[in-house]
Each structure stands twice: as structure tokens, then as C-alpha cells.
Amino acid sequence: MKHLLTTRGLPRDEAIRILDTAGEMAKTQEREIRKLPTLRGKTVINLFFEDSTRTRISFEAAAKRLSADVINFSAKGSSVAKGESLKDTAQTLQAMGADGVVIRHWASGAAERLATSGWTRGAVVNAGDGTHEHPTQALLDAYTIRRHLADGEPGVGLDGLTVAIVGDILHSRVARSDAWLLTTLGARVVLVAPPTLVPLGVETWPVEVVHSLDAALETYDLDAIMMLRIQLERMTGGGAAFFPSPAEYTRLYGLDGTRLARLPKRTIVMHPGPMNRGLEISAEAADSPRSVVVEQVANGVSVRMAVLYLLLAGEEAAS
Ligand code: NCD
Numbered sequence: 001m002k003h004l005l006t007t008r009g010l011p012r013d014e015a016i017r018i019l020d021t022a023g024e025m026a027k028t029q030e031r032e033i034r035k036l037p038t039l040r041g042k043t044v045i046n047l048f049f050e051d052s053t054r055t056r057i058s059f060e061a062a063a064k065r066l067s068a069d070v071i072n073f074s075a076k077g078s079s080v081a082k083g084e085s086l087k088d089t090a091q092t093l094q095a096m097g098a099d100g101v102v103i104r105h106w107a108s109g110a111a112e113r114l115a116t117s118g119w120t121r122g123a124v125v126n127a128g129d130g131t132h133e134h135p136t137q138a139l140l141d142a143y144t145i146r147r148h149l150a151d152g153e154p155g156v157g158l159d160g161l162t163v164a165i166v167g168d169i170l171h172s173r174v175a176r177s178d179a180w181l182l183t184t185l186g187a188r189v190v191l192v193a194p195p196t197l198v199p200l201g202v203e204t205w206p207v208e209v210v211h212s213l214d215a216a217l218e219t220y221d222l223d224a225i226m227m228l229r230i231q232l233e234r235m236t237g238g239g240a241a242f243f244p245s246p247a248e249y250t251r252l253y254g255l256d257g258t259r260l261a262r263l264p265k266r267t268i269v270m271h272p273g274p275m276n277r278g279l280e281i282s283a284e285a286a287d288s289p290r291s292v293v294v295e296q297v298a299n300g301v302s303v304r305m306a307v308l309y310l311l312l313a314g315e316e317a318a319s
Contacts, residue, residue, distance in 0.1 A: 003115045003124040004307055006133045007181035012157065015184060019143050020154040021306035022299070029065070029302065039068035042099040042312050045122070047089070049075040049105040054273055054297055055127050055137070059102045062304035068312070071096065086110060090119035098122040100312050108132035108173075123311040131171050131234065137272050138177035140303040141226065142185055144296050148268050149223045159186030162220050166192040166213060167228035167253060167280050170199050170242075171235070174272045175228060179207050187223075192216045194253070196242045213253050217262050225263065226270040227255050227281045246279055256282040260290070268292045 001014060028036055044063040048056050056072070063070045073093070080089060086105070093101065101122045103111050108130030115124035128134040142158060150156050163182055169175045169191050182189050183206040190208045191198065202209055210216045230249065235242055243249040250256075255269065269281075269291040277283050286293060 001310060003111075003126075004135050004311065005111050005115055005124065005126045007135045007138045007177045007184070008133070010135070010181065010184065012184050012186075015139070015142070015181060016155060016157060018139055018303070018306050018310065019146060021310060022139070022143050022302040023152070023154060025305040025309070026299070026302040035065055035067055037067050038309055038313055039063065039066040039099075042068045043097055044068045044070050044100040044102065044308065044312075045093050045096070045098045046070065046072045046127075047093065047101055047103045047105075048073065048127070049080060049086075049103075049110070050128070052104055052128070054300070055104065055134075058297070058300040059125075059127060059136075059304050059308075061301050062308055063100075065301070066305055066308055068100070068308070071098075086114065087117070087119055090114055090117070094120045094122075100125065100308060102127050104128045106130055125307060125311065128173055130173065131176075132173050133177045134173040134272075135177050135181070136300070136304055136307060137174050138181040139307070140296055140300040141174075141178055141270060141272070142181055143303050144270065144292055144299050145182075145187075145224050145268070147299075148292065149266065157185040158182060161186070161223040162188045162190065163224045163226065164190045164192055164216055164220065164222050165226045165228065166216075166255070168197050168230050168242075169193045169202075169228065170197045171231040172228050178226065179205050183207070190216060190220055190222075192253070194243060194249075213255075213259065217259060222263060222267050224268045224270055225255065226272075227275075227285075228272070229274060229276055230279055250279055254280055254282060255285045257284040260285045260288060263290075270296060273297065 060070050099122050102125045104127040110129045111126035150158050165175050179189050192210050192213050271293050
């Protein structure tokens with residue numbers, strides 16, 4: 001693996017290797033001294049063209065715990081705001097000697113463009129490109145599900161588990177990366193959304209699609225339910241074209257205490273963040289003991305440590 005751009009096409013054994021390595025990384029994080037010398041002398045550049053809190057911080061923490069030097073570059077206040085292209089930015093960063101480039105960009109395909117263009121010699125990690133993919137989020141989701149429901153042992157996939165992904169599938173790179181990865185790992189994935197928030201061509205995805213959350217709760221014996229943020233910034237007109245009103249959306253697709261009580265006892269509640277509390281998820285559901293939202297964030301650091309390690313630690317990691 002030279003880059004991590006998508007989970008679509010990521011072979012099962014490679015995905016499991018990342019999850020297993022993340023498990024090893026998590027163990028090192030319980031020690032008193034959490035820093036490992038593994039990436040000493042390597043430089044990781046965080047290239048963020050789109051707002052992000054947790055993903056950027058998570059990659060930064062992961063790289064630093066592996067002793068890499070980290071340079072954070074955010075498009076706001078940089079020459080990008082003055083119209084500099086991705087190519088010029090990448091070449092400038094290359095001159096600084098990047099071994100790894102973590103990129104978040106508003107354009108779908110930006111990470112792949114960077115990886116295949118020759119503008120940088122470093123390994124490219126996609127931290128979210130437009131509405132396309134967000135592979136490390138899917139890996140941390142899979143890791144979290146495996147820990148809770150699939151005994152968490154190394155080598156194990158998600159066979160036999162059922163996961164519902166609910167909400168704004170249309171604008172969600174998380175939903176796409178999760179759909180590919182979770183099914184590769186053996187899970188059954190059910191997408192739940194109004195017809196207006198389901199992408200064209202979804203029938204070619206390896207998933208089932210249901211338009212009623214209540215029907216989905218009735219029909220499926222869910223192991224995990226993942227609520228997605230309504231991405232108002234990707235909708236023109238404040239969402240009016242996609243659903244009648246926020247209250248109506250919540251009534252039909254929100255996870256509240258009543259719906260939570262209908263789920264099997266073992267079902268975990270997930271959300272990639274940032275949450276719109278009161279819209280797609282109620283405070284009661286978000287803060288319930290079955291919610292693993294905070295744990296997802298913690299697991300994100302272990303998973304990103306694993307990805308950076310496998311991509312950057314050289315020959316010994318690649319074997
Ligand atoms: C997601 C993203 O940016 O794609 N968030 C994240 O990475 N933590 C999902 C979202 O923004 O809703």
C-alpha cells in the first residue's frame with residue numbers, strides 16, 4: 001500500500017491488517033510514555049483545504065505520537081485564499097520534504113490527483129475529498145464496531161453483523177467509505193434516508209436501501225446504527241430542496257429516546273461528528289451509555305497511527 005485514497009477496492013486482508021495494527025497502537029497508548037520513536041525524522045504535512053476539527057487534530061496527534069515532525073497547513077489565510085492551485089501548493093510542500101501528505105479537500109478526487117500527479121513523492125492519505133471518500137473514518141468505524149461486537153480479536157472481520165447508516169447519504173463521504181469497507185469486512189449495510197438524500201446509482205452499491213427509519217428498526221436486527229450529520233453547507237437553500245423542514249426531518253429520521261429503546265440491547269450508536277444535536281440525534285441518544293461517539297474519536301488516533309505507520313515506516317512495515 002503506497003497511499004490510502006479510498007476504501008473501495010481495499011482488499012479485506014489489508015483492511016484487517018490496518019485494524020490489527022491499530023489494536024497494537026492502542027495498547028501503546030495505555031503506557032505511561034505514549035510516544036513511539038517509529039517515525040522519527042519523517043515529516044507529515046496536514047494539508048486542509050476544508051474546515052475540520054477532529055480529523056485534523058486526530059492526524060496531528062497520531063503523527064506526533066509516532067515522533068514524526070508535523071506541519072499543519074490550512075487553506076484559510078494561506079496563498080490558496082489568493083488563488084494558488086493544488087499543484088503549486090503541493091510543489092511548495094514537496095520542496096519541504098514531505099514523507100506523508102494528509103489531505104482534506106472540498107473537491108472529490110483531490111487526494112487521488114495529488115497521489116497520481118507526481119507533485120509530491122510522499123504517501124498520500126485522503127482525509128476527506130468532497131462527497132467522495134473518507135477512508136480513515138470508515139476504518140475507525142470498523143475498528144469500533146469490531147471491538148464491541150465482533151470480539152475484537154486480530155484477524156477478525158465483521159461477518160454476520162448488520163449496520164444501518166442513517167441520514168444525509170447523498171453528501172456523505174463517510175457513508176461511501178463505510179459502505180465499501182464494512183461490506184468488504186462481511187457486514188450487511190442498510191442505508192436509511194429520504195429518497196432526496198440517496199445518491200443516484202445507489203443500486204450499484206453493495207447495500208440495501210430503506211426510506212423509513214421506523215420500518216428499518218422493525219425489519220433489521222441491528223448491531224450498530226450510525227447517524228450522519230445533515231450537511232447543510234453542501235445544500236443550497238438551507239436544505240429546503242431535500243426535506244420539508246428540520247422538525248419534519250427529525251420526526252422521521254432522528255434518533256431519539258423512543259427509537260433508541262426499540263433497538264436491541266447490544267446495538268451501539270455511532271456518529272462521525274460533528275453532531276447536530278436535536279436534528280439527526282437527540283441529546284438523550286448522543287449521551288446514552290450505548291453511544292460510542294467519544295470512543296470513535298479516541299479510536300481514530302490509533303487507526304491513523306496504524307495508517308501512517310504502515311505507509312511511512314518503510315520496508316519493515318511493508319513486509
Ligand atoms: C465527517 C466529514 O468531515 O466528512 N466528519 C469527520 O470527519 N469527523 C462527517 C461530517 O462532516 O458530517
